[in-house]
Amino acid sequence: MIESSPAQGNNLDPWYNSYASRTAGLAASEVRALFAVASRPEVVSLAGGMPYVSALPQELVTGAMDKVMADQGPVALQYGSGQGVPALREQILEVMALEGIRGSADDVVVTTGSQHALELFSKLFIDPGDVVIAEGPSYVTAMVIFNSYQADVDHVPMDEHGLIPGALREHIARLKAAGRRIKFLYTIPTFHNPAGVTLTWERRLEILEICKSEGILVLEDNPYGLLYFGDRPPAAMRSIEEEGVVYLGTFSKTLAPGFRLGWALAPHAIREKLILANEAAVLSPSSFTQLVVSEYLSQADWRGQIDTFRGVYRERKETMLSALQEHLPELSWTNPNGGFYVWLTLPETLDSKAMLPRAVKELVAYTPGTAFYADGNGRHNIRLSFCYPTPEQIKVGIRRLANVIGGELDLLETFAGTGELSSIRMPRGAFPPSDLR
Numbered sequence: 001m002i003e004s005s006p007a008q009g010n011n012l013d014p015w016y017n018s019y020a021s022r023t024a025g026l027a028a029s030e031v032r033a034l035f036a037v038a039s040r041p042e043v044v045s046l047a048g049g050m051p052y053v054s055a056l057p058q059e060l061v062t063g064a065m066d067k068v069m070a071d072q073g074p075v076a077l078q079y080g081s082g083q084g085v086p087a088l089r090e091q092i093l094e095v096m097a098l099e100g101i102r103g104s105a106d107d108v109v110v111t112t113g114s115q116h117a118l119e120l121f122s123k124l125f126i127d128p129g130d131v132v133i134a135e136g137p138s139y140v141t142a143m144v145i146f147n148s149y150q151a152d153v154d155h156v157p158m159d160e161h162g163l164i165p166g167a168l169r170e171h172i173a174r175l176k177a178a179g180r181r182i183k184f185l186y187t188i189p190t191f192h193n194p195a196g197v198t199l200t201w202e203r204r205l206e207i208l209e210i211c212k213s214e215g216i217l218v219l220e221d222n223p224y225g226l227l228y229f230g231d232r233p234p235a236a237m238r239s240i241e242e243e244g245v246v247y248l249g250t251f252s253k254t255l256a257p258g259f260r261l262g263w264a265l266a267p268h269a270i271r272e273k274l275i276l277a278n279e280a281a282v283l284s285p286s287s288f289t290q291l292v293v294s295e296y297l298s299q300a301d302w303r304g305q306i307d308t309f310r311g312v313y314r315e316r317k318e319t320m321l322s323a324l325q326e327h328l329p330e331l332s333w334t335n336p337n338g339g340f341y342v343w344l345t346l347p348e349t350l351d352s353k354a355m356l357p358r359a360v361k362e363l364v365a366y367t368p369g370t371a372f373y374a375d376g377n378g379r380h381n382i383r384l385s386f387c388y389p390t391p392e393q394i395k396v397g398i399r400r401l402a403n404v405i406g407g408e409l410d411l412l413e414t415f416a417g418t419g420e421l422s423s424i425r426m427p428r429g430a431f432p433p434s435d436l437r
């Protein structure tokens, strides 16, 4: 038996001291254990961002699978190219055209979900100590990746119209004055995760102008753009600017995440590096799932299916907002015109992370706002997802949440009366939510 040196690690993990320093950012979230409890059937989870895949008729998928195996079995079961199946890349252009994007299939790189495109892009661009600018709040798992490449995330505030251009200018000036190297702006301009807001057209133009003049690349992450509830959102930022934007898309929300298929559309030089990085990581994305999705796109009414998803999510969002209005009228929340999320602002005396165990005990789960900031902000916020639970469950979940919040406030009031705790302050006005500033 090989003896391990005690200097190598500890009792729990003999290899503790051997990990690369970049893995320090890969700590499990503090709320992860709670989410295991929250997945029990009696808990209404308003926490996860899981699409409601049951709204996709299964026979559409099995039909595509059967056809692929009958017609192209050996190809589907074989390694493919590191860039992705050409026919699928052409079809991806049709999907992106719905958001005003024109491009060439040559510049599309298929990835294992857009999460993997985020990882590859970060690997290409981030050196330890670089700065990534992101909205505050931002997508939690993108920040995990940025952290794992040892970048510092600088959050720029948002309001109900998305990222604030003036604030972006100030942040860039401050970072540059401090000698920091800004690598890119990571943005989710449409139906933001977690804030639910959408960047206006004017701001898209202004932000692209700022980034161009400052020499900052834009990474536009757009999983939700086609899931609008009323009017179409403004066209993608990539439709305005080609050279300065890398665009990420995915089939996870408009089809199903189980396929793990996403893509990047990038200027030629970056595209070339993305292909090399993709090959280094996975050799090729799954031939089987690419061909199945390609078959689905050519045979099924995929635009109609996206309409079906829109209808499902619109109803759930409306149910959630009515329930919030009924049970928590003093609070403020965002009103998303698409996507999966509502961002709720709590009274300033409440801490969403501290309150979570009590909420789970009352059989409702949510994601505390702190998960979406790299700097500890977000204590007075909650991200509520309406994508997965049924309207009935949403009503029950919000009623339970209101009970938890009411109970916390009662407790604070009791102590406040004894001078133990400061008095309760409620944020004023529904918009703009103070937390998004």
Ligand SMILES: Cc1ncc(COP(=O)(O)O)c(C=O)c1O
Residues within 6 Å of the ligand: 049, 112, 113, 114, 115, 116, 139, 188, 193, 221, 223, 249, 250, 251, 252, 257, 261, 262
């Ligand atoms: C903003 C954002 N980016 C990327 C992803 C990852 O999606 P995919 O399933 O394509 O990897 C998600 C998933 O929820 C997301 O919300």
